[in-house]
Amino acid sequence: MSQLEKCDRRSLRSQRALRQALASELAESGDLSRINVASLTERAGLTRRTFYSHYRDIPDFINQIEDGLLAEIRERIELITAAQLPDLYHNIDELEPAPGSVELLRYLAANRDLIGALLGPGGDQAFIKRIIDTAREAVVPRAQTGILGLALGTFFDYYVTYVVSAEVGMIQRWFERGLTESPEAMARIMTVLAFVRPGDLYGQPIDINVPEYGMKLLNLQLEDAADTAATVESNN
Structure with missing residues (x-):
């Protein structure tokens, strides 16, 4: 050597x-x-x-540690985003979790001491934001593939934020519970929760025409913009 x-x-x-x-x-x-x-x-x-x-100092040390964790996390998120919708539907029909989700959760569990501490109340709150941003960057390009045009824009931005933040929140709760559930069980929970609609747990599901709802939002935004422009013009 x-x-x-x-x-x-x-x-x-x-x-x-x-x-x-x-x-x-x-x-x-x-x-x-x-x-x-x-x-x-x-x-x-x-x-x-x-x-x-x-390392230069403690902040540099923490930053480099988090950079390494985020790179590993992103690789596993990309495995999830690489799956096609038919793959996801097949897994759900077979009562299996979303493709790639078990691998991500196994990685988090294998590094539970460090990741759990960073996600905890005394950890680094900025790290949580970085996880959300990393997931968004990985998810957005894939999520836009084949998407209906009516769902893009503001509606899509909030949709992705909602989904990613919810997933990270569930992972935080998993760590708070001491990783009681196995990665496999947690992956199934997270997969099914992503498709729970309002009322499903009460036997009163609500069906929403999402593209139509998105178009209504877009129209409201255009109306608001027109009203604002008209107000500015009248004040001048």
Whole structure:
């Protein structure tokens, strides 16, 4: 083994140790703001010099950790978005979860200490926003493929935001419950909840013509814009 390979392996071991130390520190203190280099390196069994050879400071360390997590999460979200609607319908008919969803939840569960701590009340609230943004970026291009034109625009923007935020919220709740459900069971729950309509749980389902509803929204927006323009013109 070359000297360079030894250095690379040593570097990876150090970074893994710091990552595990962060998860342990967060689990113990429950507060990201209390993390400091001294306590982190002591728990990891490393020197401060080793820490600073990889990171500028704690914010840079956290940011790089989150970047790595988000890259892994995005890869798995893209597996979900790669599925065609017939694939999804087939899985639902077979009482199976959405394609790719189990792989994503298994990854989250495998990294439960760190991800759970970052998602928790003492973690990084900005990390939650970054997860939502990452999911939106991955979902939007695929979601627009073949979509009815009437559903685009403002309606589509809020729709994607609603869906992604709801999914992230369920994952947060899953962690709060201590990952009681297995990734497989949770994937089924999340799949079926995505299709629950108002009233379904009460035996009174409500059917909505979504494209027509979207067009009504668009017309209201155009009317509002026209009224605003008319008001501005009259004031001038």
